[in-house]
Amino acid sequence: MGRIAYVNGRFVPHGQAVVHIEDRGYQLADAVYEVWSLFDGKLADAEGHFARLERSLEELRIAMPMSRRALTLVLREAVRRNRVRDGLLYLQVSRGVAPRDHAFPGDEVRPAVVITVKAIDRAAAEAKAAKGVGVVTTPENRWGRCDIKTVGLLPNALAKQKAKEAGAAEAWFVDELGFVTEGASSNAWIVDTDGRLRTRDTNANILRGITRHTLLEVIAGEGLAVDERPFTPAEASAAKEVFITGAGALVLPVVAVDGRRVGDGTPGPLATKLRRLYIERVRAGAV
Known part of the structure; x- marks a missing residue:
């Protein structure tokens, strides 16, 4: 089974996962990320990573893309679809897609979300x-x-x-x-x-x-x-x-x-x- 990524509400094959060229994370590094270790297919240190994610978003005035509960479900589904037991999960949230300008876009622009999962060889x-x-x-x-x-x-x-x-x-x-x-x-x-x-x-x-x-x-x-x-x-x-x-x-x-x-x-x-x-x-x- 190939790797599966989550991009803005859709699970897609990893090799076909793309973001818009005017995503502010790509053009301006206007984005935050978190990385969870995975043990037995579960998120390690989950509370701490969620809290830091929320703080980082707040510091940059980026809206939380969904509730913590909903995000947890999406993260777990990403792990399940990738069938990873031991590994790393990467989450990135950007301010969203908007015509390139240094100042923030309007509230109509929604945060963009990307999730990837990869396995780790624990023995190695x-x-x-x-x-x-x-x-x-x-x-x-x-x-x-x-x-x-x-x-x-x-x-x-x-x-x-x-x-x-x-x-x-x-x-x-x-x-x-x-x-x-x-x-x-x-x-x-x-x-x-x-x-x-x-x-x-x-x-x-x-x-x-x-x-x-x-x-x-x-x-x-x-x-x-x-x-x-x-x-x-x-x-x-x-x-x-x-x-x-x-x-x-x-x-x-x-x-x-x-x-x-x-x-x-x-x-x-x-x-x-x-x-x-x-x-x-x-x-x-x-x-």
Whole structure:
């Protein structure tokens, strides 16, 4: 069975899914998106992703395209039609289709909705986590509202390409003060030389990661503390452990920063444990 996409009220073969050339998401990046992990055909961290979607839309003054209940039904139907058990679901909502103009169109223009689903090889993902990945650093050059999950991802794409060319899995943005903000598609964490878990606070110019939020709850449940303050690439290189979090990465150990080995160059025990606990939690709570 081929992949099926949802485009503005219709399920269509993935290869035939199209949007209008004057969709504002295509021409002006006037759109937001969300990505859900899928476990056993169910949406992981569903509440957090819906809440962030609604906040992003509100910040850009784009109307919610349908009620949350109706959208949930459409998302589940997209998963069902694609017969995906473990994977990722992508949702994009743009302001809609209108003659190109920077200012917003009138209220008669309705938001445009696109949904795609793809399968993930969980065994391969676990093998990757067991080996660990590398990250590289790059200067922060994004706009000042990274808390809104927009499709304006050109700096992120360039950062990811830099990582790919270096043989790494992720790129970390570093601000003008020399601190890591976040990854191109993930939040950044370390276990510092004092054994403290550290990650950047969300008052900085970073996305309010849903995986990050759930992991904080997992960590609290284990009786551990988290120091929400920034760290430098040098601190990451010297750390006991490093890892990243995101809907695609889940909790992914990092074993090298800018080519410098972290610890003994293997995934740390805490990151490995937190990955297992996070997956157990979201699998049990997926809807």
